Amino acid sequence: MRNHTQRMILTALFAGLTAIGAFLKIPLGLTSITLQFFFTAMAGVLLGPKWGAASQAVYVALGLAGLPIFTMGGGPTYLLQPSFGFLLGLIPAAWLTGAIAQGSGAAKRVIPACIAGDLILYAVGVPYMYLILNVYLGKGMPLSQVLWAGMAVYLPGDALKIVAVTLLARPLVPALSRLSPASRNA
Template identity: 30%
Template sequence: MTHPSSTTLAEALWSPPRASSIPRAVFLALAGSALIALSARIQIPMWPVPVTMQTFAVLLISLAFGSRLALATVGVHLLQGALGLPVFAGGGGLAYLAGPTGGYLISYLAIAFVVGRMGESGWSRTVWGVTAAMLTGSAIIYLMGAGWLSLFVGLDKAVTLGILPFLLGDMLKAALAAALLPASWALLRP
């Protein structure tokens, strides 16, 4: 059953007493960053940007966790990658953040905030809300990721290599999330 003041799915599933909110947040941020890292391993290799489930995980976590916890989760993930842990699709290290795919990775912070706020506002409760939030997040990824990629390959190639191949997959990811999140909320109703 959902907590009456729950604004996110994470709060509805696990709303601890105030004293244990920090350990809960740490646990969820670490678990979420592990999920993002694992989802990066589900991929179709392409150059310069592989198709992965990593963006799906970031978007889903943002909707389910809300902006603050999603920012912490993505921040942990990016820090782990910057420190060299192999949490990105191609490995880890600062070179990934500075290389052609860096804009896509850094966009996760913007997604965590924007899509997380959408989750806090109830967008994760309906099929249309989730779809709109997922597509908004995908647009952020495209703008930041392809914008950064264009510095390496030019704008035309950035669109051809960094946006067009991902459109169908991102629509499928949005449909999957639109099926999962509202169903999860429905299971929590009395």
């Protein structure tokens, strides 16, 4: 019972941290550089696939329910924002990061886990952006331009976030394990 309660608290905490990360931003092109992926990767590494993904699902659900916790607000109309696919991508990104990290804080597990999580984030976000821009908004933006505006310009910042997650995971994973040994992957 205690472990389940701890998992739910940590899930809520990472949903809240991801919301905060949306407002720590640098505007750039069609979207902004935020700390959302940083907190998503941390959730996957520290909480494991199930609870890491759950934290991001809670974040997305609360934003769609109308809480203004996305970079530009919230509510169901946010589904039509070109950047919404990246919000959806946070859920599988956290799951994949947690599945690959497997509760380890070692760089040899965390770095590939974060890279895979980042790749799945773009695999969901970029096609969604392309469809919204071209089908719904009728912008006629070529895929190469969407790849640049929606992915390439963010990769250096993502690399820094991955380094930060890797550095923080080393002390935090063992500390969390001491608090609740079975909580990450259950």
